[in-house]
Amino acid sequence: MKSRTIVLALGVTLALSGCATTKSPTGRGQTLLYSASQMQQMGDASFEEMKKQQKISTNNKLTQYVNCVANRVTAVLPDQSQKWDVVLFDSEQVNAFALPGGHIGVYTGLLKVATTPDQLATVLGHEVAHVLAQHGNEQVSRAQMTGVGMQIADAALGAGGISNKDLYMSALGLGAQVGVLLPFGRAQESEADVMGLELMARAGFDPAQSVILWQNMSKAGGSQGPELLSTHPSNSNRISQLAKLQAEVLPLYQSAKANVKNQCVVPK
Structure with a gap:
């Protein structure tokens, strides 16, 4: 799918968040049992x-x-009514969500692995893309359908204590923190890579740095890799896919970088 089409599709996907069956921004079929308001409560x-x-x-x-x-990444999202809350956690974990x-x-x-603003934008674009694509x-829907998360809806909507919080926190991409792993699948990861690359380019970040970032990731944390890869599995095609997409998103980057007003500089 051409990059200009993906961003347009994001708006359609967000509008269809209440539907049980829909299409992801790249045209992949999705089964979604929860409304946008329910997912917001979980988040x-x-x-x-x-x-x-x-x-x-x-x-x-x-x-x-x-x-x-x-x-800068969230400023290029289709839905500007959503305000984003950003928190920096003091931890040696090589992770973001x-x-x-x-x-x-x-x-x-x-920040020790994503050493430049462009590399950090690669990770944040990827993570935000998971949300936009409703992964x-x-x-959570898969867990519900397989009987693993039968109480998730009650947890999301209940006014009292939250039950099964570890399960849905894991499903939302927090598996490394809560010890329950429901890792995103290869199709979801590939989708987040494609969408995230476009987002960072539209935000004026150099998409070529995405390849370097994932190369850094593969070297970090010894043989097991950093925490980010425990819930975001790196496969042999990731770097090659990003490399192939460079020509497609480069015009977006070249157009955006001239208009960037807020330069982000790594603190010394």
Whole structure:
């Protein structure tokens, strides 16, 4: 699918969030059992839980830098009514996530691997793309249909205590933190790579740095790789796919970079 078509399709996908069966932004079939409001409740609750569990960084310069990159990525999203909350967690984990409801979490350890604004934008574009493509909804729906998450809907809608929070937090991409793994599938990962690459290019970040970022990722954390790859499996085709897509998104980057007003600089 051509890049200009993908962003247009995002708006259609968001509008169809209440449907049980729909198409992803790249045309892949999806079964979605939960409404946008239900997914937002899950995302909101999960993010609040993460802020209780994880130490939040007090480094103002790093926080401003991460916010700068994240704000530029989210500024090119089709739905500008959604406000995004960005939190930098003080942890050596090489990880980041995005959740329905407009939440982005970044771990300070990621900044040792994603060493440039463009590389950080690669990760954030990828994570935000998971939300836009409703991959969390797919995961929770799959758990529901297989009988694993029969109480998830009650947890999302109930006014009292949240049950099965680990399960749906995992389905929303937080498996490494809660110890329950429902990893995104290869099709979802590939989709997030494609969409994320377009998002970063539209935000004025160099898409060529995406290849370097994933090369860095494959080298980080020893033989097991960093936490990010435990829930975002890197396959042999990822880097080659991103390399092939460079020519398609390069015009988007060249057009956007001339209009970037907010340059993001790595703190010294």
